[in-house]
Amino acid sequence: MPKILFFISTGLGWRTVGQRIRDAIQLQGDNQHEFVSFSASRLGRRLIWHTGYHTDDGLHIPIFDPYTVVSWQANKFRSRIREFDAIVAATQAQAAPFVRNPHGVPIFTVIDSTRRLYKTEFGGSHIRDAAIAREGTLFQDSEHIISISKWAANDVVNHYGISPDRVSVVPVASQPSSYPVTAFQPEGRLNVLFVGGDFERKGGTDLLEWQTSHLHRFMNLHLVTERSAQRSEVPNTTWHGPVPNEKVIRELLPNTHVLIHPTHRDCSAIVVAEAAMAGVPSVASRVGGISELIEDGVTGYLCQIGDRQRFISSVENLFKDRNKLRDMGREARLRACRIHEPTVVYKEIVKIVERSLASRRKVGRMRLGQPRPLAG
Incomplete structure (x- = not known):
């Protein structure tokens, strides 16, 4: 089994999703994997371009792209990249520090949306075309895109031009099925x-x-x-x-x-x-x-x-x-x-990683086995 670094955002619901994946890793006893929760600092969040998704009444100076800020802060993790066979990063900002690493470690980027969808469907009119293009480059540099919905996955394929065989849909992880279940109420409010x-x-x-x-x-x-x-x-x-x-x-x-x-x-x-x-x-x-x-x-x-x-x-x-x-x-x-069972979600992500790495090895062997062209 490949050694995977799970590098998950702490923003919004990603903190909860990450916790479920971490629990599933521990439950499966896959001790070779490492889990890290990471997002831009409070100061960093004040300096980045927002997607237009949130309301924020505080001080906000949109200077840097989130990819830049997270990359600055993730240096200590980037230096360890050679320890892993693959990195699963949620979301795009968390993937940014790693996609062009010199060791060729493949990056699996987990998303819930795209910048283009924020702009076209959520009214993020300030999102620049250059920012959308930069996200497209990140998708191209990623080994695989794992989307939590077909809605976002279709945009990655249809508008960012990523091959469908490099895009998968894996729904979010919920709490385990062993948690309490609501009692049926036959009458009353x-x-x-x-x-x-x-x-x-x-x-x-x-x-x-x-x-x-x-x-x-x-x-x-x-x-x-x-x-x-x-x-x-x-x-x-x-x-x-x-x-x-x-x-x-x-x-x-x-x-x-x-x-x-x-x-x-x-x-x-x-x-x-x-x-x-x-x-x-x-x-x-x-x-x-x-x-x-x-x-x-x-x-x-x-x-x-x-x-x-x-x-x-x-x-x-x-x-x-x-x-x-x-x-x-x-x-x-x-x-x-x-x-939505956490172990189901986790196993599906690991299968995607293993399948992709096996395909890379197969392509590598095919290239090594190709005959050299004859001298002219």
């Missing part, structure tokens, strides 16, 4: 959970209006978010504040009947995968790669961004039809166990 640090971008403002005007009649809304204002103005709503991921999946999800995720901009949503693993169906926006996490009408409901009537009716249908709620939760969990 629904407990509905919202998780989103960036409250406005995740559709929290829309959700408060829906809860105030209609949903409060039959559901208890639980909000996990950093926002703290106007907490008392929404009926039948509990504000939990920022909550560690482990508490969400061990304490909140087992008492949740439906996850609601009315996000406006998202590449994917690990919380949807986590809810599914807990046997909780989701009602979510059809944006980015989220539509690949939910089988509409089977494991949850998909709605257009901001579609008030669709979101409200979807939750109300599950309140009225408890058999549907039970069936959706069961199907969501079965599907999650097949594709």
Whole structure:
């Protein structure tokens, strides 16, 4: 088995995904691999070009590309590259310090989106064509691109020109299936959970209006978010504040009947995968790669961004039809166990690495075996 360095971002949901992969490595006893969580420093983040994905009211001086800042800070890891047979890096910025290493160690870049998609679908109008071109060069220099969604993988192939045989889709890793599962509730009010640090971008403002005007009649809304204002103005709503991921999946999800995720901009949503693993169906926006996490009408409901009537009716249908709620939760969990179980995700990544390295060795042997041309 090749010796792999997993070099994973600590930003947003990647911290959680990385933790699941690290747990899977330990569970499998693959002690030769090394896992490192790494992102730009706080100062570094202030100096880089944002993708336009986040809202940030603090001081921000967009001077450097994220690739540059991470490369500066990753020197101590770059010097050890020859110790490994391959590097799996999430995301593009984490791959940047390694792609043109002098030792020829192949880099497997894990992505959730591309800069072009940020610009065209999320309104990142400040993202320059030169930055998109630089990302294309990084993809070309990578041995393989591992995308968490077909949505992003298709963009890598169709708009960046990467050969399909160098692009794979591996869904995000959720919590293990051994974690607690929600209990079916045949009657009574629904407990509905919202998780989103960036409250406005995740559709929290829309959700408060829906809860105030209609949903409060039959559901208890639980909000996990950093926002703290106007907490008392929404009926039948509990504000939990920022909550560690482990508490969400061990304490909140087992008492949740439906996850609601009315996000406006998202590449994917690990919380949807986590809810599914807990046997909780989701009602979510059809944006980015989220539509690949939910089988509409089977494991949850998909709605257009901001579609008030669709979101409200979807939750109300599950309140009225408890058999549907039970069936959706069961199907969501079965599907999650097949594709989001951490050991499944980890093994699939290792298979991609092993397959690619075997192909490289085969090509190398073929080249060595080619006859030299005769002298003229």
